[in-house]
Amino acid sequence: MKVSELSRRSGVSVASIKYYLREGLLPAGQQTATNQADYGELHVRRLQLIRSLIDVGGLPISRVRATLAAVDDEATPMHDAFGAVMHGLDEVPADDRPDDVDAAFDEVQTWMASRKWHVAPNAPAPHRLAELIATLRRFDFPISMSYFDAISDFVEGVVEPEVEYARAMPDRTAAVETMLIGTVVIGQVIVEIRRLALEAVSYRSDGS
Incomplete structure (x- = not known):
């Protein structure tokens, strides 16, 4: 054509x-x-x-190029190709962060190890989770890592078939695209369901 x-x-x-x-x-x-x-x-x-x-995904051209390089390199394991997408969705924050974020990051690392979650050292997500936990604590939310155990069990159950579905795609391009769409869109679906649940629970709390 x-x-x-x-x-x-x-x-x-x-x-x-x-x-x-x-x-x-x-x-x-x-x-x-x-x-x-x-x-x-x-x-x-x-x-x-x-x-x-x-x-x-909202990726800039520079990250698109790095992700496509992982897709094109047949020697790159599929897990690493998926990682190029996951890590491309965000950036690792700067080193000069507040002490409470550093402390929360150490807790996140310990918590991931307890769940036997292997996550690459350059993954942005643990850093972002630490920032969010520190922010909640600044507003006096009584948050500990155990608070997220039930949520994590649920999410792990959601992503297992998602990963299997992506890996079953006929080629690497389709697999990576499926993983990207699933990550961004299903992630937003979970956010919206939580908003619905918050409103429903608040309504019940009024005795309605």
Whole structure:
């Protein structure tokens, strides 16, 4: 297909496609003339993944490039390819953080070890969790790590079939895209369900 058809099929503008080609995010098509090339289904899928990383995941181009490198490298284990997506969704905070965040981070590390959760040292999530716990405590919420055990049991049960589903995809691109969409969208679903539950419990508390 020509670039115009690729644009129509993928929903990505011709200008963006040409930009992704220049940046090396999208492989070149089969050259048919000096200024023309043919593209195939793999290009459609690749553009869908790029747009998912940018539009759904909110990743900047630099992180999109790193994630795609993990997808393209067949020597990279699928777990590490998934990790490139997970870690690309956020940044590890700066080292100069408050003491209460440092203390909370140590608690998070101990808690993860007790759950036998292996998480890469460069993962942003433990740092963000520590920041959130420290913030709750500043507002006098009586939070300890054990408070999150039941929630974690539930979430672990949710993500197990999610990971299995992603790993069952026919290729690495589809697997990574599925993991990205699941992480962002199902994560937001859980947030919205919690909001609904808060309102419902508050209503019951009024004796209604």
